[in-house]
Amino acid sequence: xxxxxxxxxxxxxxxxxxxxxxxxxxxxxxxxxxxxxxxxxxxxxxxxxxxxxxxxxxxxxxxxxxxxxxxxxxxxxxxxxxxxxxxxxxxxxxxxxxxxxxxxxxxxxxxxxxxxxxxxxxxxxxxxxxxxxxxxxxxxxxxxxxxxxxxxxxxxxxxxxxxxxxxxxxxxxxxxxxxxxxxxxxxxxxxxxxxxxxxxxxxxxxxxxxxxxxxxxxxxxxxxxxxxxxxxxxxxxxxxxxxxxxxxxxxxxxxxxxxxxxxxxxxxxxxxxxxxxxxxxxxxxxxxxxxxxxxxxxxxxxxxxxxxxxxxxxxxxxxxxxxxxxxxxxxxxxxxxxxxxxxxxxxxxxxxxxxxxxxxxxxxxxxxxxxxxxxxxxxxxxxxxxxxxxx
Amino acid sequence: xxxxxxxxxxxxxxxxxxxxxxxxxxxxxxxxxxxxxxxxxxxxxxxxxxxxxxxxxxxxxxxxxxxxxxxxxxxxxxxxxxxxxxxxxxxxxxxxxxxxxxxxxxxxxxxxxxxxxxxxxxxxxxxxxxxxxxxxxxxxxxxxxxxxxxxxxxxxxxxxxxxxxxxxxxxxxxxxxxxxxxxxxxxxxxxxxxxxxxxxxxxxxxxxxxxxxxxxxxxxxxxxxxxxxxxxxxxxxxxxxxxxxxxxxxxxxxxxxxxxxxxxxxxxxxxxxxxxxxxxxxxxxxxxxxxxxxxxxxxxxxxxxxxxxxxxxxxxxxxxxxxxxxxxxxxxxxxxxxxxxxxxxxxxxxxxxxxxxxxxxxxxxxxxxxxxxxxxxxxxxxxxxxxxxxx
Numbered sequence: 071x072x073x074x075x076x077x078x079x080x081x082x083x084x085x086x087x088x089x090x091x092x093x094x095x096x097x098x099x100x101x102x103x104x105x106x107x108x109x110x111x112x113x114x115x116x117x118x119x120x121x122x123x124x125x126x127x128x129x130x131x132x133x134x135x136x137x138x139x140x141x142x143x144x145x146x147x148x149x150x151x152x153x154x155x156x157x158x159x160x161x162x163x164x165x166x167x168x169x170x171x172x173x174x175x176x177x178x179x180x181x182x183x184x185x186x187x188x189x190x191x192x193x194x195x196x197x198x199x200x201x202x203x204x205x206x207x208x209x210x211x212x213x214x215x216x217x218x219x220x221x222x223x224x225x226x227x228x229x230x231x232x233x234x235x236x237x238x239x240x241x242x243x244x245x246x247x248x249x250x251x252x253x254x255x256x257x258x259x260x261x262x263x264x265x266x267x268x269x270x271x272x273x274x275x276x277x278x279x280x281x282x283x284x285x286x287x288x289x290x291x292x293x294x295x296x297x298x299x300x301x302x303x304x305x306x307x308x309x310x311x312x313x314x315x316x317x318x319x320x321x322x323x324x325x326x327x328x329x330x331x332x333x334x335x336x337x338x339x340x341x342x343x344x345x346x347x348x349x350x351x352x353x354x355x356x357x358x359x360x361x362x363x364x365x366x367x368x369x370x371x372x373x374x375x376x377x378x379x380x381x382x383x384x385x386x387x388x389x390x391x392x393x394x395x396x397x398x399x400x401x402x403x404x405x406x407x408x409x410x411x412x413x414x415x416x417x418x419x420x421x422x423x424x425x426x427x428x429x430x431x432x433x434x435x436x437x438x439x440x441x442x443x444x445x446x447x448x449x450x451x452x453x454x455x456x457x458x459x460x461x
Numbered sequence: 462x463x464x465x466x467x468x469x470x471x472x473x474x475x476x477x478x479x480x481x482x483x484x485x486x487x488x489x490x491x492x493x494x495x496x497x498x499x500x501x502x503x504x505x506x507x508x509x510x511x512x513x514x515x516x517x518x519x520x521x522x523x524x525x526x527x528x529x530x531x532x533x534x535x536x537x538x539x540x541x542x543x544x545x546x547x548x549x550x551x552x553x554x555x556x557x558x559x560x561x562x563x564x565x566x567x568x569x570x571x572x573x574x575x576x577x578x579x580x581x582x583x584x585x586x587x588x589x590x591x592x593x594x595x596x597x598x599x600x601x602x603x604x605x606x607x608x609x610x611x612x613x614x615x616x617x618x619x620x621x622x623x624x625x626x627x628x629x630x631x632x633x634x635x636x637x638x639x640x641x642x643x644x645x646x647x648x649x650x651x652x653x654x655x656x657x658x659x660x661x662x663x664x665x666x667x668x669x670x671x672x673x674x675x676x677x678x679x680x681x682x683x684x685x686x687x688x689x690x691x692x693x694x695x696x697x698x699x700x701x702x703x704x705x706x707x708x709x710x711x712x713x714x715x716x717x718x719x720x721x722x723x724x725x726x727x728x729x730x731x732x733x734x735x736x737x738x739x740x741x742x743x744x745x746x747x748x749x750x751x752x753x754x755x756x757x758x759x760x761x762x763x764x765x766x767x768x769x770x771x772x773x774x775x776x777x778x779x780x781x782x783x784x785x786x787x788x789x790x791x792x793x794x795x796x797x798x799x800x801x802x803x804x805x806x807x808x809x810x811x812x813x814x815x816x817x818x819x820x821x822x823x824x825x826x827x828x829x830x831x832x833x834x835x836x837x838x839x840x841x842x843x844x845x846x847x848x849x850x851x852x
Contacts, residue, residue: 098507099507099509100507101504101505101507101509105504106501106504109500109504109730110497113492113496113497113500116489116490116491116492117678118490118492118678118683118685118734145536145537145686146536146724147724148723148724149724173716174707174709174716174718174722175707175724178707178721178722178723178724181721182573184575287508287509287728287729292509293728294509294728294729294730294731295536295724295726295727295728295731316565316566316569318565322802323798323802323807323808323809323810324809324810324813325564325565325809325810325811325812325813326813326818327565327813327818327820328818328819328820329819329820330569330572330820331565331569332539332569333537333538333539333540333566333569333686335686336686337678337684337685337686337731338678338685339500339685339730339731339734340685340686340728340730340731343509343730407714411713411714416714417714418714418715418716419714419715419716420716421716422715422716422717422718427717427718427719428719428720429718429719429720429721
């Protein structure tokens with residue numbers, strides 16, 4: 071099979087985005103709803119900070135949209151992950167299984183708990199954690215002792231596993247829940263990229279014990295910076311709110327805090343933006359799926375690569391669209407990235423794998439052939455919802 | 462001396478705020494400048510998140526206003542403190558000297574570093590850390606060994622001292638710098654409450670190695686939620702920016718991070734609010750000082766308490782105004798608080814002292830008589846800048 075020709079690739083991309091010329095960013099926010107009205111209301115009333123109705127309303131909207139019983143708005147996706155791991159009981163010295171192919175926040179959140187990330191390989195079909203491989207690996211290196219999963223080599227408790235729904239594509243979450251159940255692992259979903267993505271009719275982020283969402287500026291919807299913890303557990307939800315608001319006990323005027331808490335609450339002005347954005351989420355997802363369909367068609371005839379499509383059982387938000395180079399064409403990745411960017415088309419490779427970074431290079435890991443192969447082959451391309459024509 | 466009569470106290474307060482009736486909150490944001498214009502510009506351009514000109518501009522304004530060489534905007538004051546302590550070299554197992562009389566964030570930030578807060582007593586004149594008492598205490602329990610301050614009892618390194626400018630009133634920072642120098646302690650200023658407060662002509666937050674500001678909704682100026690790190694050190698400033706933006710190495714498209722970083726950047730939309738607010742900071746401080754003068758006059762004739770005034774050498778922002786009960790009247794505190802709040806006047810005591818909280822009760826501490834006395838005697842009263850008449 072021929073290597074991809076950069077002119078052909080760029081022509082196909084421009085065709086998919088209806089001939090749009092000039093600079094095309096990777097993913098931009100889009101404010102075409104009630105953003106200004108709600109934000110102005112915050113400014114007019116002076117309620118921009120911790121107190122204010124938009125935080126409650128945004129949490130209710132998130133709960134309604136995802137079907138999670140509770141949503142707790144926080145300051146960003148990293149904070150959400152940190153709190154999720156705390157709620158899952160991650161202790162200093164524990165190990166937490168995370169994909170090597172993920173954004174840095176997944177690994178950092180584990181570090182913040184004083185725990186060690188333990189890297190797991192990915193599956194070609196989902197780009198996310200591979201449950202079958204994880205099972206074989208755990209059967210080899212771990213055992214359940216006193217109701218806990220223990221790493222036989224390090225002696226550490228493996229407390230949790232954190233599947234990440236890469237680029238919005240759901241992992242095989244049902245198989246993963248089974249593996250996790252067998253090994254007594256808590257499941258924390260990193261759903262930072264997958265708001266709007268559904269697996270077998272159920273929203274991502276509602277399968278694990280707790281889950282993290284992100285509303286960073288490059289996400290499907292944005293609050294400037296923001297995130298949320300999702301859970302169906304009433305007690306965990308209450309604890310999440312407590313932990314993210316400095317663990318202060320409710321009282322009209324006294325300041326008593328009963329544990330080490332965090333200042334992770336989402337300001338009301340950012341929540342106001344979220345309330346306007348979530349009203350448009352279904353439309354954004356519809357458009358992003360339409361853009362993905364256009365890309366698939368446009369790249370069908372281009373040699374040396376394929377457009378990555380959602381896995382079986384999933385209805386993905388296609389947060390970040392991705393091209394996958396043929397195995398024979400991996401040497402072309404950086405040339406293609408340079409060509410895209412030279413033409414004003416923002417494109418990027420997947421994140422450097424976690425075990426390549428200096429602070430995580432000595433962490434435990436399984437063989438990571440698939441993640442390493444994907445790293446050489448994936449290219450993210452522009453994915454903003456306004457790149458398709460209005461209906 | 463007679464105990465304070467709650468009716469007389471409330472009448473004095475209402476007189477100071479020009480007879481204003483009804484509910485009076487403790488401290489409310491005030492948006493009378495370019496807030497709308499700048500925030501709308503963010504929404505119109507789509508730059509609400511990490512990229513955008515308002516973060517740079519806000520940082521330059523903070524630097525200009527305070528005289529600190531560098532200001533690095535972050536997501537809140539707690540995050541700023543956490544980063545300051547990291548920059549000061551605080552390691553797991555270290556001890557960090559902080560006042561027992563402070564907001565919980567000071568102690569929590571120490572915990573986030575895996576270090577232990579070590580509580581210090583306050584001075585009556587400043588409500589902040591007492592340098593003379595600290596000297597005597599350290600001379601007793603610590604020694605300098607290999608260029609580091611070591612707690613002889615615990616064996617731990619005492620890495621830093623964190624003076625907090627309580628309610629905006631500057632501590633005796635020059636004496637403290639001397640004590641810290643003698644014992645080889647890094648000085649991290651917790652200036653969360655003191656933006657606009659000056660000590661001997663120099664802005665608080667510019668004396669220590671690094672300092673933390675806060676722009677929470679209840680502060681002198683607000684960004685919804687926000688904070689900043691101040692420093693005069695070019696290298697530390699660069700490191701602060703790196704640590705607060707996930708420690709990612711600059712590159713057009715690759716994602717390489719070289720240490721465990723944090724997602725602490727301030728979103729552009731919050732920085733836009735900050736740009737508008739800081740334009741009004743001098744006027745807010747002028748008004749707050751005028752309100753303090755009105756309170757001082759109004760409470761002059763009320764028995765059983767005094768209005769707390771700024772210490773010698775200081776020009777305070779009077780962030781939160783405070784009444785101090787006479788020693789004989791401490792039993793009246795909660796009754797007065799209830800009376801204030803029953804009349805719609807939001808008032809509160811000072812924070813519960815850190816060593817009383819369950820997670821910090823076993824931390825090392827010096828005798829804390831003054832802090833404990835102040836805790837029984839202080840009452841914060843409404844302090845919004847709009848409580849005085851326009852000029």
